[in-house]
Amino acid sequence: MYIKELVLDDFKSFGRKTRIPFYQDFTTISGPNGSGKSNIIDSVLFALGLARTSGIRAEKLTDLIFDPSDEGVDSFAGEREASVEVILDNDDRTLTREQVVSAAGSDDVGDVDEIRVRRRVKQTDEEKYYSYYYLNDRAVNLSDIQDLLAAAGVTPEGYNVVMQGDVTEIITMSPFARRGIIDEIA
Amino acid sequence: MYIKELVLDDFKSFGRKTRIPFYQDFTTISGPNGSGKSNIIDSVLFALGLARTSGIRAEKLTDLIFDPSDEGVDSFAGEREASVEVILDNDDRTLTREQVVSAAGSDDVGDVDEIRVRRRVKQTDEEKYYSYYYLNDRAVNLSDIQDLLAAAGVTPEGYNVVMQGDVTEIITMSPFARRGIIDEIA
Amino acid sequence: KKATFMEAFEGINAEFEQIFARLSDGSGELVLEDPEDPFDGGMTMKAQPRDKPVQRLDAMSGGEKSLTALAFVFAVQRYNPAPFYALDEVDAFLDAANAEMVGEMVDELAGDAQFVVVSHRSALLERSERAIGVTMGDDNISAVTGIDLSQQGVPADD
Amino acid sequence: KKATFMEAFEGINAEFEQIFARLSDGSGELVLEDPEDPFDGGMTMKAQPRDKPVQRLDAMSGGEKSLTALAFVFAVQRYNPAPFYALDEVDAFLDAANAEMVGEMVDELAGDAQFVVVSHRSALLERSERAIGVTMGDDNISAVTGIDLSQQGVPADD
Numbered sequence A, B: 001m002y003i004k005e006l007v008l009d010d011f012k013s014f015g016r017k018t019r020i021p022f023y024q025d026f027t028t029i030s031g032p033n034g035s036g037k038s039n040i041i042d043s044v045l046f047a048l049g050l051a052r053t054s055g056i057r058a059e060k061l062t063d064l065i066f067d068p069s070d071e072g073v074d075s076f077a078g079e080r081e082a083s084v085e086v087i088l089d090n091d092d093r094t095l096t097r098e099q100v101v102s103a104a105g106s107d108d109v110g111d112v113d114e115i116r117v118r119r120r121v122k123q124t125d126e127e128k129y130y131s132y133y134y135l136n137d138r139a140v141n142l143s144d145i146q147d148l149l150a151a152a153g154v155t156p157e158g159y160n161v162v163m164q165g166d167v168t169e170i171i172t173m174s175p176f177a178r179r180g181i182i183d184e185i186a
Numbered sequence C, D: 001k002k003a004t005f006m007e008a009f010e011g012i013n014a015e016f017e018q019i020f021a022r023l024s025d026g027s028g029e030l031v032l033e034d035p036e037d038p039f040d041g042g043m044t045m046k047a048q049p050r051d052k053p054v055q056r057l058d059a060m061s062g063g064e065k066s067l068t069a070l071a072f073v074f075a076v077q078r079y080n081p082a083p084f085y086a087l088d089e090v091d092a093f094l095d096a097a098n099a100e101m102v103g104e105m106v107d108e109l110a111g112d113a114q115f116v117v118v119s120h121r122s123a124l125l126e127r128s129e130r131a132i133g134v135t136m137g138d139d140n141i142s143a144v145t146g147i148d149l150s151q152q153g154v155p156a157d158d
């Protein structure tokens, strides 16, 4: 299994629908400061439900929706939405059809060569916003996604995503927290 | 005024008495990981009383004394000591003779073309250690040093030393703390 | 419960020792504070880059901490592989030699799992099969250019 | 008390606006949460690197945060110069262009105050009058080699 492609639509600085292909082995991302590299990593954590909002530099989910105006603009300019889809290649059947069907709560998931996890956040007025998850286009809950991904070896504590500036966190965290990482794996 | 030279003796990884000359304008320090670059910056903060021990990666002052043994060696191997001297060029009389004399509490400070601030930490047994400050070879207190340096524009909050990994701290600190920097300068 | 924990601990520790030795030319190991009852204590690391005397973890340099942390991430990957890994500028404090070691290691691990790495430095950029460039337009919208490395080199910042 | 505070605030802000504009090709300013009674509130920053729309400070990228923080340090230096400054790998998250800008700025400020800078990158190493090399010997003792730049170049890691 691997990430075949990401589709970002109005997520953070990606104000246009953008497809980002990844290689099966080793893909690098480079570019000037502030161009949007870390936002791509944040988009994966957001879509797969792997991060707390503070971890992806946002106070509330609506901070993740592309915002071309100055922060000072307070008036709510009408409904807005951001979405990220992570397309996983499952040719090697890391996840079986049964696992996908059980997580999606429906048989209608297409073939499972591809597993598509999509998350949308939609703001309807100043204070109200909603977050939706989809698995192969079927609406599901966060816990369905997390259980399915855990079966494939992707867990929120899994340390398979190291964010910018966090690499030495493993050294500075408490010994208890560090042991907790092994607990999670065991 | 500027730092003319540092003299490190058994301070952290500097297990031999080492003189480090600095240029008046712009001096760079480079070298492989773990070679001792940040220890040089730590030595300035230590000698001038500008840092909390945790800021220079030590739990207690004796962690700063050069230790060639494995950490596991628990037996106290006899008296040990570390010292750092910061030699400031004061040709431009940033600090007047009166200021130096008043801080040193004595007239016997030599000429004040040079201001030498030295700090020693001495461990006498497993649990006991002492810290001494000297100004042009006269024994003084930390507060004497801090008052004298403040008169020259060097304060613990002064942000004239940015430690490794701390550069974005000014952005992540609370707005109150940030305003506090201006209070200190005003 | 203790048995499954110890099995995972020993497995990851075996990988950690090997990877740490290779990355930093020294010896390192994971240490349980209370081996009799692991859940009663935490886990620390004994790390001796280039076989220096063992220091407190906190006393290590920025580059040494990065290298030790990466050795742990890679050890967990070897023991319990996840389908993909994303590393965002983990080479920021590494010197050229250590950045090369990490690049080599990622290149090798990328045979078993997918690695997506954000970096400014050539030690990593030169090794990947595909490089994605990201730019910020005048309209303040990020755009992506997929550069296929087989065609041309990627400018590194270093 | 308020008057002396406001004098310092306005002086530092004037410098910050100028330096930020130069370093990041955009506009930035220091903002008091409660201008009527500054001690009642804190101080935040409005930073627009390359004149992007203003974002929350927290949403800025690693490189943008470093640049903004350095603009503040340099602004304080201009307003209230200290005799010396020490910067330890402040260029870790900067891309090549921004590292150059910071190098240029430090070079200029070094005319008024002493700058001691730890770095692995050429943008800073190439500009200094004197470069000090540090090595760790087999005896695990650090040693210093004073290289006088006028004689030879200094190998950067990038």
Ligand SMILES: Nc1ncnc2c1ncn2[C@@H]1O[C@H](COP(=O)(O)OP(=O)(O)OP(=O)(O)O)[C@@H](O)[C@H]1O
Residues within 6 Å of the ligand: A011, A012, A013, A014, A031, A032, A033, A034, A035, A036, A037, A038, A039, A040, A063, A064, A065, A066, A067, A068, A164, C134, D052, D055, D059, D060, D061, D062, D063, D064, D093, D095
């Ligand atoms: N909701 C949003 N709408 C528009 N732009 C946003 C939004 N959230 C964040 N941004 C912008 O995204 C940019 C940050 O991008 P990112 O952190 O990905 O940069 P980067 O390429 O990783 O840079 P660096 O090399 O400095 O780490 C910031 O300039 C920020 O203003």
Ligand SMILES: Nc1ncnc2c1ncn2[C@@H]1O[C@H](COP(=O)(O)OP(=O)(O)OP(=O)(O)O)[C@@H](O)[C@H]1O
Residues within 6 Å of the ligand: B011, B012, B013, B014, B031, B032, B033, B034, B035, B036, B037, B038, B039, B040, B063, B064, B065, B066, B067, B068, B164, C052, C055, C059, C060, C061, C062, C063, C064, C093, D134
């Ligand atoms: N009391 C001590 N006795 C002996 N060595 C010590 C002592 N305290 C710290 N050290 C050693 O000093 C080294 C760290 O040096 P320092 O942090 O200055 O490296 P650096 O050159 O800044 O490296 P980097 O480029 O990775 O930041 C560590 O390897 C540590 O083991």
Ligand SMILES: [Mg+2]
Residues within 6 Å of the ligand: A037, A038, A039, A164, D061, D062, D063
């Ligand atoms: Mg980034």
Ligand SMILES: [Mg+2]
Residues within 6 Å of the ligand: B037, B038, B039, B164, C061, C062, C063
């Ligand atoms: Mg360092």
